[in-house]
Amino acid sequence: MNPQPHPCQGLGSGQAAADVRAAARLVAARYPEATGAVLGGSAARGQSTPSSDLDITVLLPDHGMRRREVLRHDDRLAEVFLSSRSGLRTAFTESRTTRRATALFLFADSLVLHDADGHVEALRQEAKALLAAGPDPLTGPEVDAQRALLTDLLDDLTDTSPHSGPHEQLAVADRILREAAHLLTAHHRTWNGAGKWLPRRLKAADPHLGQHLLDGHLALARHADPTPLTTSVMRVLILTGGPLREGHVDR
Known part of the structure; x- marks a missing residue:
């Protein structure tokens, strides 16, 4: 040797x-x-x-x-x-x-x-x-479950406002960013991350949409404006099959 x-x-x-x-x-x-x-x-x-x-x-x-x-x-x-x-x-x-x-x-x-x-x-x-x-692709039921979760979280974000408490809005936004990153990286069959690695992996997976998600999260944190984040998450949902509410069945 x-x-x-x-x-x-x-x-x-x-x-x-x-x-x-x-x-x-x-x-x-x-x-x-x-x-x-x-x-x-x-x-x-x-x-x-x-x-x-x-x-x-x-x-x-x-x-x-x-x-x-x-x-x-x-x-x-x-x-x-x-x-x-x-x-x-x-x-x-x-x-x-x-x-x-x-x-x-x-x-x-x-x-x-x-x-x-x-x-x-x-x-x-x-x-x-x-x-x-790269990671294995999500199965069809796994994609549907992630779409349903992200759709539900978007509804939660719509129902919150700075008047109901900024902590609620921030907590929902944090969860939305994590779940959107999971779905977007899975769509591209790239690796996900946590902590400081979430934004790094997100931008590596999709530099354009990943940056928009991060900018939307920052806009909400700084200005209590959920619109940029909501718009970016909806783009992720459309990319992966659209919002999912009625008809979803957990398996």
Whole structure:
């Protein structure tokens, strides 16, 4: 087997190289039984700051227990995902089910810290292929259920106003944005996201309509004006079959 290049190679002497060294020390000290490890997240992308935590995936022998640990080592906070090869493949499958692909992105867009037998690199290539393939399409009943939910939420938004309490309006708008993002990304067979990744994945799926959804949500938050958001969500519904009220049956 050809030797792996050192993970610091080509990273220079800045924050990225410091992150790799810190992650490698943590793995060596805490998980001597590991057969492999990668560093993902912002550190792997070269976008971390000194206060960023380290996202590390550790490959365990086949009998290892799948778990997540948050710990501090050498004064660096780290989020560590531990799994065997079979457990990691299960996480890949779960990513496709949730359509958020967290495990896939963490592993595919990573830097190899340790790979004793080549399994880490093989899994990275599997993750890259699964990401490129995209999530499975929603079934017809799943699309209908999402359309019905989004239609109902739009009705709720119409029934709320700043006079009934801005918190109600904002709460409904937040839910609408999440559900519209789910339906739009599914329509394009691209990955969805949560938290800061929701707007990133939404704009990646549909730069034009995704931006309109985000701008509509912002207009409601700033000016209590639901019209831009309502208009954008209706465009999502029309794109996926139209609003659905009468005749929907949950299965």
